[in-house]
Amino acid sequence: MIKVENVHKSFGDEKILKGINTEFDKGKTNLIIGQSGSGKTVFLKCLLGLFKPEQGRIYYEDKAIQDMDDEEQRQLREKIGMLFQGGALFDSMNIEENVMFPLRMFTNRKKSDHLDRVNAVLKRVKLENVNKKFPAEISGGMQKRVAIARAIVNEPRFLFCDEPNSGLDPKTATIIDNLIQEITHENNITTIVVTHDMNSVMEIGEKVVFLKEGLLVWQGTNQEIFKTDHEDVTNFVYSSDLFKKIREVQNKEA
Amino acid sequence: MKYLHDIGSYFLMLKRVFGSFTKTSVLRHLILKEINDLIITSLPIVAFISFFVGGVVAIQTALNMDNPIIPKTLIGFATRQSVILEFAPTFMSIIMAGKVGSFITSSIGSMRVTEQIDALEVMGINSLNYLVFPKIVALMFYPFVIVVSMFLGIMGGWVAGVQGGFVSSSDFLAGVQEGFIPYQLFYAFFKTLVFSFILATVPSWQGFYMKGGALEVGKASTNSFVWTSVLIIAANYIITQLLLS
Numbered sequence A: 001m002i003k004v005e006n007v008h009k010s011f012g013d014e015k016i017l018k019g020i021n022t023e024f025d026k027g028k029t030n031l032i033i034g035q036s037g038s039g040k041t042v043f044l045k046c047l048l049g050l051f052k053p054e055q056g057r058i059y060y061e062d063k064a065i066q067d068m069d070d071e072e073q074r075q076l077r078e079k080i081g082m083l084f085q086g087g088a089l090f091d092s093m094n095i096e097e098n099v100m101f102p103l104r105m106f107t108n109r110k111k112s113d114h115l116d117r118v119n120a121v122l123k124r125v126k127l128e129n130v131n132k133k134f135p136a137e138i139s140g141g142m143q144k145r146v147a148i149a150r151a152i153v154n155e156p157r158f159l160f161c162d163e164p165n166s167g168l169d170p171k172t173a174t175i176i177d178n179l180i181q182e183i184t185h186e187n188n189i190t191t192i193v194v195t196h197d198m199n200s201v202m203e204i205g206e207k208v209v210f211l212k213e214g215l216l217v218w219q220g221t222n223q224e225i226f227k228t229d230h231e232d233v234t235n236f237v238y239s240s241d242l243f244k245k246i247r248e249v250q251n252k253e254a
Numbered sequence B: 001m002k003y004l005h006d007i008g009s010y011f012l013m014l015k016r017v018f019g020s021f022t023k024t025s026v027l028r029h030l031i032l033k034e035i036n037d038l039i040i041t042s043l044p045i046v047a048f049i050s051f052f053v054g055g056v057v058a059i060q061t062a063l064n065m066d067n068p069i070i071p072k073t074l075i076g077f078a079t080r081q082s083v084i085l086e087f088a089p090t091f092m093s094i095i096m097a098g099k100v101g102s103f104i105t106s107s108i109g110s111m112r113v114t115e116q117i118d119a120l121e122v123m124g125i126n127s128l129n130y131l132v133f134p135k136i137v138a139l140m141f142y143p144f145v146i147v148v149s150m151f152l153g154i155m156g157g158w159v160a161g162v163q164g165g166f167v168s169s170s171d172f173l174a175g176v177q178e179g180f181i182p183y184q185l186f187y188a189f190f191k192t193l194v195f196s197f198i199l200a201t202v203p204s205w206q207g208f209y210m211k212g213g214a215l216e217v218g219k220a221s222t223n224s225f226v227w228t229s230v231l232i233i234a235a236n237y238i239i240t241q242l243l244l245s
Helices: A040-048 A070-078 A095-106 A111-124 A140-152 A170-187 A198-204 A231-237 A241-253 B002-017 B024-063 B073-113 B116-122 B127-139 B142-163 B169-177 B182-208 B214-244
Strands: A002-011 A014-024 A029-033 A055-060 A080-083 A158-162 A190-194 A207-212 A215-220
Touching (some): A014 A055, A014 A207, A014 A215, A029 A170, A040 A158, A040 A190, A070 A080, A080 A140, A095 A140, A140 A170, A170 A190, A207 A231, A215 A231, B002 B127, B024 B142, B073 B116, B073 B169, B073 B182, B073 B214, B116 B127, B127 B182, B142 B169, B142 B182, B182 B214
Parallel strands (some): A080 A158
Antiparallel strands (some): A002 A014, A002 A055, A207 A215
16 A cells, blocks of 8 residues: 655646645555646656655555665665556566566576566566567567566566556557556555556556646546546546547436 | 756766665676676777877888987887877777767666666666666776787887888887886876776766757767767876876
């Protein structure tokens, strides 16, 4: 569980986050949504400790990240898996080395044990026979799956995903979404996904947090988001023609 | 004001490079890789340039000696002094700022652009130690490159001088041995070590703190070459004043 209390973040005179309060539940896929420029990525980087908020506290289970010393923060980061927007795979390493990287850095097991674990997670993300290929030699969807494998190889307790579907076709995007949700449930981890893809909200949004101009204006589930009367949320949700038509059909049926 | 900020940021980077070390087994592997990328792959171009510049120094000296009183041994002497004191340590370092410096900046800059550095930070790895420290250690082997450059530079002078008919082999070799002061070798290697530190850290700083996309990686590489060269020339002047004057 991650708890956020009154988090503020500015860059110069520009206030990006203006006092966010929320909780992200364990064993659920928690989505942060909002328009571009609403502060989603800055919020994510505050959660990860890459940005320091000027005000407010972020609790990982019982302890605030602000109260942790460098060593405690380092230990916390070993429990975090992160899926970056572009995958952020290391170009100079092949797929096997990329996935093995966190194991090499943080564990002292034998190489054969590392290899077994790497093969197991690659199999889990439905990737086989790619061990010796380099990131540039595989497709964008496969790169995302490798990045998921790298994020979960060290059995993290927290999984963060920054726009995991960007640049993917709808079918591959659904596969990635489902994979993230399955892994969350299987390992009972706290997963936070930043997205502006409404398909992801429908598929995996067990808890949805909506940001607008640095403020948390709505939170609920993927079922509730389609029923809410909140103007900002409905403007966002029904901004695409597809969802407008779905709403028209629903209204007619009602 | 920006320069002061940049200088401060450079020294803060150095502080972080030597803090929170990466696991030794991983570091060992990284250092060996950097020795290959930065040192071994530089040897062919260093050998080529050194040999021919040494030859040109010998020919230029010979062509400018029109007074019969000046002994032919001066060709060997001038070649040795030019190569050992300036060409090999200083001008080879400027060439390395282009080859090694741009490589370091563009590789770290690309990692910044593609969020690979963020990935290291999120994992709790000191990205500066992981990326920059192996480069500093690898470039401590840079004096070895300079030894090769010195040897091939003098060799080039000997080949050009003797084969071109400017000087006999014995006169050239006598000139090379004439008035040799071992302290000058210490001076040359001392400044080479200082240059190697500049070669490792300034391009790393340029790459690590760059902002933007692919275009900015190119700009950072250019800035890296300019600033590394400027610092090498400035350091060369200061060290020469301190050690030789």
